[in-house]
Every structure is written in C-alpha cells, then in structure tokens.
Amino acid sequence: MIAFYGFVILVVLLVAWVIGKYNSLITLRNQVANGWKQIDVQLKRRHDLIPNLVNTVKGYMGFEQETLEKVIKARNAAVSATGVGNIAAKEGELSTALSRLFALAENYPTLKANENVKQLQEELSSTENKISFARQFYNDIATKFNIVQQVFPANFIAQLFGFQAAELFEVKEAAEREVPTVDLSLRK
Amino acid sequence: MAQLPPNIYEQQAANRRNTIIVMGVFTLFVGFLGFGVDAFVLGTEIPIATFIALCIGAGTAFWGLNNGAVSVLTSAGARPVPPEDPKYQQLRNVVDEMSIASGLPRPQLFVVPDQDPNAFATGKDPEHACIAVTEGLVERLNREELQAVVAHEMSHVRNYDTRMMTVVAALGGAVMLLSEFGLRATRFGGGRKKDRGGLGPIVLVLWLVAMILAPLITQLLSMAVSRQREYLADASGAELTRNPLALATALGKINAATEPTRSIKKGTAHLCIADPLGRAVNSKEGFVSDLFATHPPIGKRITLLKAMAYQHG
Numbered sequence: 001m002i003a004f005y006g007f008v009i010l011v012v013l014l015v016a017w018v019i020g021k022y023n024s025l026i027t028l029r030n031q032v033a034n035g036w037k038q039i040d041v042q043l044k045r046r047h048d049l050i051p052n053l054v055n056t057v058k059g060y061m062g063f064e065q066e067t068l069e070k071v072i073k074a075r076n077a078a079v080s081a082t083g084v085g086n087i088a089a090k091e092g093e094l095s096t097a098l099s100r101l102f103a104l105a106e107n108y109p110t111l112k113a114n115e116n117v118k119q120l121q122e123e124l125s126s127t128e129n130k131i132s133f134a135r136q137f138y139n140d141i142a143t144k145f146n147i148v149q150q151v152f153p154a155n156f157i158a159q160l161f162g163f164q165a166a167e168l169f170e171v172k173e174a175a176e177r178e179v180p181t182v183d184l185s186l187r188k
Numbered sequence: 189m190a191q192l193p194p195n196i197y198e199q200q201a202a203n204r205r206n207t208i209i210v211m212g213v214f215t216l217f218v219g220f221l222g223f224g225v226d227a228f229v230l231g232t233e234i235p236i237a238t239f240i241a242l243c244i245g246a247g248t249a250f251w252g253l254n255n256g257a258v259s260v261l262t263s264a265g266a267r268p269v270p271p272e273d274p275k276y277q278q279l280r281n282v283v284d285e286m287s288i289a290s291g292l293p294r295p296q297l298f299v300v301p302d303q304d305p306n307a308f309a310t311g312k313d314p315e316h317a318c319i320a321v322t323e324g325l326v327e328r329l330n331r332e333e334l335q336a337v338v339a340h341e342m343s344h345v346r347n348y349d350t351r352m353m354t355v356v357a358a359l360g361g362a363v364m365l366l367s368e369f370g371l372r373a374t375r376f377g378g379g380r381k382k383d384r385g386g387l388g389p390i391v392l393v394l395w396l397v398a399m400i401l402a403p404l405i406t407q408l409l410s411m412a413v414s415r416q417r418e419y420l421a422d423a424s425g426a427e428l429t430r431n432p433l434a435l436a437t438a439l440g441k442i443n444a445a446t447e448p449t450r451s452i453k454k455g456t457a458h459l460c461i462a463d464p465l466g467r468a469v470n471s472k473e474g475f476v477s478d479l480f481a482t483h484p485p486i487g488k489r490i491t492l493l494k495a496m497a498y499q500h501g
Contacts, residue, residue: 035291038288042288119274119277122277122278122281123277123281125331126278126281126282126284126285129281129282129285129335130284130285130288133285133286133288133289133428134288134289136289136430137288137289137290137291141291
C-alpha cells in the first residue's frame with residue numbers, strides 16, 4: 001500500500017514538473033515573439049522616417065543626389081526583406097547608407113542649423129538606438145529560451161512538444177563585424 | 189563595502205521582503221503607540237486604543253505602498269513632462285530606449301524645476317514606475333549621459349528598489365511625526381496614569397525608548413538600504429546601455445554642480461542618484477559614513493564604472 005501511494009505521489013510530482021516546465025517554455029516563447037515584434041516596430045518606424053528626412057535635406061544637398069538615392073534604395077530593399085538573416089543584412093546596409101548621409105551633412109552648416117533637420121536627426125538616432133536595444137533584449141530573451149530548452153532534463157519536454165530554438169539576431173555583414181585597424185607605428 | 193553586489197533576482201526578493209518588514213514594523217510601531225495610550229492614559233482593561241492604532245498603522249502602510257509615489261513627487265514639486273515640448277524630446281526618446289532595453293513598460297516621466305542636476309525614480313512596481321529628473325540635468329548632460337542616468341533609474345525600478353524606498357519615504361515622515369506626538373502625550377498624560385503595579389515603570393521606559401529610537405532607526409534603515417543599491421544600479425544601468433563611461437562622466441558633472449538640490453527634501457534624499465543635500469558625509473569612506481551616508485562616495489562609483497569600461501575594452 002505504501003509503495004502504491006509512493007508511486008502515486010511520484011507520478012503527481014512528475015506531472016506537476018512537466019506542466020511547470022511546459023508553461024515556462026510557452027511564456028518564454030511568447031516573450032521571444034514579442035521581443036521580435038519590438039524590433040519590427042522600430043524598423044518600421046525607421047522606414048517611415050527616412051522619406052521624410054530625404055525630402056527635408058534634398059533642398060540643401062541637391063548635388064549629393066547619389067548618396068540620397070542610395071539611402072532610398074537601401075530603405076526599399078530593407079522594407080521588402082524577409083527572414084531573420086536577410087532582414088539583419090539589409091538593415092545593416094541601410095544603417096551604413098544613413099551614417100554616410102549624416103557624415104556628409106556635416107559639410108552643410110545651414111542644413112545642420114535647420115530645426116526641422118535637427119529634430120529628424122534626433123528621431124532617427126533614437127530609432128537607431130531603439131533598434132539596437134530591441135535586438136539586445138531579443139537576443140537576451142532568445143538565449144534564455146534556448147538555454148531552458150537545451151538543459152537536461154527539460155530538453156525532453158522541449159522535444160516532446162516540438163519547441164524550436166530561436167534564431168539570434170546577428171550582424172551578418174563582414175564589414176560591420178570588422179574592427180577598424182589602427183596603425184600606431186611611428187613613421188619617419 | 190568591497191563585496192560584490194548580489195544578483196538581480198536576490199535583490200528583487202530582498203526588496204520585496206524588506207518592504208513587507210518595513211510595513212510590518214511600522215504597523216507595530218503605531219500599535220505600540222496606541223498601547224501606550226491604553227496603558228498610561230485610558231487605563232482600560234480592553235486595549236481599544238491599541239486595536240485602533242494597529243488598524244490605522246496597517247492602513248497607512250498600505251496607503252504608503254500605493255500612494256507613496258504621488259506624495260514623493262508632490263513634495264519634490266515634480267510635474268509631468270509635456271508630451272509635445274521639443275525641449276524634452278531627447279529625454280522622452282532616451283526613456284523609450286531604456287524601456288526597450290530593459291523590457292519594462294515605459295515609466296511616467298516627470299521634471300523637477302530645479303537647476304541642480306539630479307534624478308530619482310519612484311513607484312511600487314515597474315507597471316507604476318515614475319522617473320523624475322531636474323531641469324538642470326536635462327540642460328547639462330549630453331545625450332549619452334542622460335541615457336546613462338535614465339538607465340540607472342530604470343535599474344532601480346527593475347530591482348524593486350523603488351518600492352522599498354518609496355515605502356520608506358512615505359512612512360518615515362509619519363514615524364517622525366508620531367514619535368514626537370507620543371513623547372508629548374507622555375508628558376501630558378503622565379499624571380493621569382493608573383497604577384499598574386511593578387510592571388508599569390518598565391513598560392513606560394520601553395515605550396519611551398521606542399519613541400525616541402524610532403526616527404533614528406527609520407533613518408538608518410533608509411540609508412543602509414539606499415547605499416547598497418546604488419552600486420548595483422550603476423552596474424546594471426551600465427549593462428543596459430553597454431556604456432559605463434557615460435554614467436561616470438554624468439556622475440562627475442552631477443558632483444561638480446555643488447549647489448544642493450533645493451526642491452528635494454530630506455525625507456526623499458535616499459531616492460536620488462546623488463545626494464541632493466551635498467552633505468560631506470557622503471563623500472567620505474569609513475565607519476561613520478557607512479552608517480550615516482545615504483549614498484556611496486561618488487569618486488568610488490566613478491572608479492568602479494571606469495574599471496568596468498576598461499574590461500569591456
């Protein structure tokens with residue numbers, strides 16, 4: 001009789017553990033999905049801001065046509081990109097094009113003094129920050145989700161219910177990952 | 189003081205526990221006050237005053253938990269940041285950025301009309317968090333430094349430091365008032381007390397000691413609580429921005445502005461990022477400072493942040 005009760009208690013404990021793990025996996029999966037949405041929201045905001053910015057600066061930087069076109073092109077490519085890896089690559093290109101535009105804008109004092117441009121620039125740099133913070137948060141929560149799935153013995157539950165590891169948002173482009181080389185050797 | 193800060197989960201648990209302890213002790217203290225009235229003034233067999241006082245104490249404690257933020261903000265003269273004013277656009281943006289980085293809901297944003305740079309956070313949980321900064325802070329700090337200060341405050345919110353400190357701020361003042369009241373009542377009511385045999389004088393002495401010590405204990409508690417948390421909030425704030433140097437320069441600028449932050453009263457000093465009163469005890473190290481300072485020395489905090497920046501490369 002005691003053995004029977006012991007067995008029942010064990011089964012109940014096991015079921016409770018499985019339910020607990022399953023629920024925490026579900027919670028994490030939703031948090032990961034939400035984290036990804038947050039990145040999306042910020043990316044969309046950036047896409048919306050860019051035509052605005054280009055229209056405002058056009059008058060001042062008419063002859064930098066090429067740079068402006070590159071920004072627009074990169075923006076359109078980013079809008080139509082799909083899949084985590086592809087989006088990351090296209091958004092990276094857009095960031096590069098934008099930073100080139102801002103670097104060039106430094107040469108136009110009247111442009112820099114324009115209140116409208118200043119505000120747009122603040123909005124865009126804030127959006128850039130939000131994108132990277134949203135990525136940082138997404139990667140943190142996705143890593144947590146993956147760890148919970150992979151550690152023993154919870155990995156059995158993850159497999160049983162078909163949980164998939166979340167993909168991390170990585171910088172795919174070699175150019176972005178590369179550390180700038182600094183030459184400090186003394187030349188005579 | 190060189191020990192490593194505890195991790196965030198321990199910190200959260202400790203804060204929840206300490207909040208309950210503070211509320212409980214406060215309730216008992218008010219109850220004890222009522223007991224004094226029962227014993228020395230009314231002299232009845234049924235402890236009516238004790239019972240009423242316990243109820244009032246518990247009520248006030250819960251009121252403090254839920255409305256502490258409002259009273260803290262009101263006493264500092266904080267007003268909500270106007271949503272369209274371009275002057276605060278950058279501040280609103282960095283707050284949004286930090287709420288994304290920490291994964292917490294966006295806190296309500298307030299500005300204190302004061303030229304001295306300072307900031308504090310309050311609210312019972314991340315859903316009801318409020319961050320207040322002074323006008324001087326917005327004017328003097330650049331974008332990165334402002335972001336670092338907001339990140340520090342968001343860390344206080346995430347660690348539930350704000351809950352603990354708001355309750356202490358809300359109830360601390362009440363303890364001081366009640367203690368004063370209790371001591372006065374003893375003086376007036378002393379002659380009327382009924383004879384309670386041998387126990388009477390002992391109880392009276394205990395009661396007096398509690399009345400005298402209560403404000404001091406409250407003060408020490410709020411100080412010890414806040415000092416420990418500043419290091420952790422610095423560290424986890426830097427983890428959010430991945431930019432410890434910005435917080436180091438921000439603290440340097442806050443420290444360089446020697447004027448005290450006049451809008452912030454003594455009772456809420458422990459909530460701020462840097463001591464608003466500019467007290468000398470806060471810039472020293474050693475036993476006395478460890479006991480009485482509300483903030484760790486800024487020089488030490490800056491050194492730690494710089495070391496962190498060096499490790500990150």
